[in-house]
Amino acid sequence: HRNLEETIFKTNLEAAAALARQLRLRNLGGIIIIDFIDMKDPEHRRQVLRALERAMEKDYAKTSITGVSELGLVEMTRKRTRESLEHVLCEPCRFCHGRGSLKSPETVCYEVFREILREARAYESKSLLVLASQEVVDRLLDEESASVADLEEFIGASIQFQVEAMYTQEQFDVILL
Structure with a gap:
């Protein structure tokens, strides 16, 4: 006892x-x-x-x-003195006029990177295709282009991006080619 x-x-x-x-x-x-x-x-x-x-x-x-x-x-x-983690990683939802929140394009990009790494470790492929919203693809090709190049070199495969108009900002798919 x-x-x-x-x-x-x-x-x-x-x-x-x-x-x-x-x-x-x-x-x-x-x-x-x-x-x-x-x-x-x-x-x-x-x-x-x-x-x-x-x-x-x-x-x-x-x-x-x-x-x-x-x-x-x-x-x-x-007493909270700075912004919450949700406020830092997300942005107001434009569909419900700020009553909810969406992950920011930057946050989704990092999720895409993690998913690419998971897929590359699990399956052998020479090329991957990422389907995502316009905002996410734009960020991947502009601000994150150096990270994409480093990731391609690390996994030994090329990564292509395609805008999927019907996807929300948080949706994406990684397809092995």
Whole structure:
């Protein structure tokens, strides 16, 4: 029984450090409720709360952490000071007038690169064809042309691009030729 309590305590300590890192990485803000694994020992609860506070001291954003509630939950607030990851990687959707979001052409280009690498590792081919929207193909041929050339050299195959008018900005296909 003592080993189980120690395991829970150590797991919660690791979770506190990981949680603080993820909050900073994802730049989450607002009211955050943390449900650690229930601990019977009040000293363990205090140490986990202190570990969370220490980990959050590294955070540039203003945070406030309350104690452990009667339900065993830790409540905290975090003020976001920069744009969220979604805001950086996406752009407002032009079809729903900004109520949703689309991946930016730059983000889709990197997804295309990862898919090309996956296909090249899985199948042998001398040439690939990428079908994508006009915005993505334009970016691949202009701003990302050096990356495309490096990728062609790395995989030992040529990469061709074709605009597919019916594709949304996020859609693409990689076809082996």
